[in-house]
Amino acid sequence: xxxxxxxxxxxxxxxxxxxxxxxxxxxxxxxxxxxxxxxxxxxxxxxxxxxxxxxxxxxxxxxxxxxxxxxxxxxxxxxxxxxxxxxxxxxxxxxxxxxxxxxxxxxxxxxxxxxxxxxxxxxxxxxxxxxxxxxxxxxxxxxxxxxxxxxxxxxxxxxxxxx
Amino acid sequence: xxxxxxxxxxxxxxxxxxxxxxxxxxxxxxxxxxxxxxxxxxxxxxxxxxxxxxxxxxxxxxxxxxxxxxxxxxxxxxxxxxxxxxxxxxxxxxxxxxxxxxxxxxxxxxxxxxxxxxxxxxxxxxxxxxxxxxxxxxxxxxxxxxxxxxxxxxxxxxxxxxx
DNA sequence: TTCTAGCCCATAGTATACCATTGCAAGCGG
DNA sequence: CCGCTTGCAATGGTATACTATGGGCTAGAA
Numbered sequence: 001x002x003x004x005x006x007x008x009x010x011x012x013x014x015x016x017x018x019x020x021x022x023x024x025x026x027x028x029x030x031x032x033x034x035x036x037x038x039x040x041x042x043x044x045x046x047x048x049x050x051x052x053x054x055x056x057x058x059x060x061x062x063x064x065x066x067x068x069x070x071x072x073x074x075x076x077x078x079x080x081x082x083x084x085x086x087x088x089x090x091x092x093x094x095x096x097x098x099x100x101x102x103x104x105x106x107x108x109x110x111x112x113x114x115x116x117x118x119x120x121x122x123x124x125x126x127x128x129x130x131x132x133x134x135x136x137x138x139x140x141x142x143x144x145x146x147x148x149x150x151x152x153x154x155x156x157x158x159x160x161x162x163x
Numbered sequence: 164x165x166x167x168x169x170x171x172x173x174x175x176x177x178x179x180x181x182x183x184x185x186x187x188x189x190x191x192x193x194x195x196x197x198x199x200x201x202x203x204x205x206x207x208x209x210x211x212x213x214x215x216x217x218x219x220x221x222x223x224x225x226x227x228x229x230x231x232x233x234x235x236x237x238x239x240x241x242x243x244x245x246x247x248x249x250x251x252x253x254x255x256x257x258x259x260x261x262x263x264x265x266x267x268x269x270x271x272x273x274x275x276x277x278x279x280x281x282x283x284x285x286x287x288x289x290x291x292x293x294x295x296x297x298x299x300x301x302x303x304x305x306x307x308x309x310x311x312x313x314x315x316x317x318x319x320x321x322x323x324x325x326x
Numbered sequence: 327t328t329c330t331a332g333c334c335c336a337t338a339g340t341a342t343a344c345c346a347t348t349g350c351a352a353g354c355g356g
Numbered sequence: 357c358c359g360c361t362t363g364c365a366a367t368g369g370t371a372t373a374c375t376a377t378g379g380g381c382t383a384g385a386a
Contacts, residue, residue: 001247003251011377017375148238153228174367183365258365259365262342
């Protein structure tokens with residue numbers, strides 16, 4: 001499970017250390033599933049100017065969700081293009097770094113300091129400054145919407161048990 | 164189940180002993196779930212200037228609650244960032260201590276004595292002085308609102324059985 | 327050739343693993 | 357009933373390993 005927030009430096013060669021915590025997360029579920037790929041998958045977020053990433057396990061999960069749709073479903077194909085087509089397989093070097101393709105770095109406005117944010121089953125990669133200003137809003141929003149969240153969850157649970 | 168209240172010292176290196184009681188709690192439900200992680204998860208409270216914590220089991224519970232919402236729900240993402248992104252995975256050393264990141268210690272104003280308060284499924288970490296003054300108010304508030312609490316519980320039970 | 331991408335090595339700083347000591351508290355024996 | 361002993365919990369200090377980061381080298385592509 002990806003947790004916590006780490007800020008690392010992007011060097012002149014476009015490399016950045018993936019937090020050791022995150023590396024062990026992907027390594028562990030790699031071992032569980034017998035994956036040989038030692039690295040992460042990263043793609044541009046559909047929500048805004050930052051990146052999202054995860055291990056192979058997450059990709060498999062996405063795939064199995066999409067497999068439940070008709071092969072020729074337009075939205076299925078659109079998602080496949082957006083997620084799989086825009087994803088990059090970034091493998092770790094001997095020191096646990098990955099080199100970010102220019103395309104991704106430009107998309108998210110990454111230049112010096114980058115922040116990895118753990119979100120449970122996936123993580124986000126932000127420009128450090130962009131995230132630190134975002135973080136304040138996030139805290140406020142989370143606090144304000146606690147009530148609403150509780151209501152939604154309750155509703156979802158009721159619907160879930162009804163089906 | 165986290166119970167009771169313990170006050171331990173924070174040393175110059177930022178380490179503090181987690182009460183032995185709490186350690187056995189997380190160890191037990193770690194064994195039940197086959198977790199290999201021996202430690203606690205700690206995050207800044209959304210309510211005020213103190214920390215909250217629990218075992219991995221609590222985090223999984225949070226995750227499954229959030230999973231019941233739409234993947235792109237803004238408040239869901241805000242919660243993921245606020246809870247998972249701000250959480251720290253603190254593992255025990257051989258003597259049952261964890262080292263508190265500076266960020267968390269500063270947030271909660273921890274310097275010398277820290278108080279762990281058991282709250283059932285989770286616990287709180289306070290500056291000892293701050294808590295002892297809070298405790299008086301809490302006791303008073305709890306005493307005053309017993310009637311109101313009972314009424315709310317009764318109401319909720321009626322609504323629950325009605326649905 | 328020249329540039330780029332991957333690979334290897336070196337290092338500073340920090341965090342964590344290990345070892346030793348103290349203090350409290352429960353159990354045992356007098 | 358009191359003192360001794362034994363074990364665990366908490367705390368302090370030191371050594372070691374690991375993380376993050378910088379730079380150089382080589383091989384292959386342009």
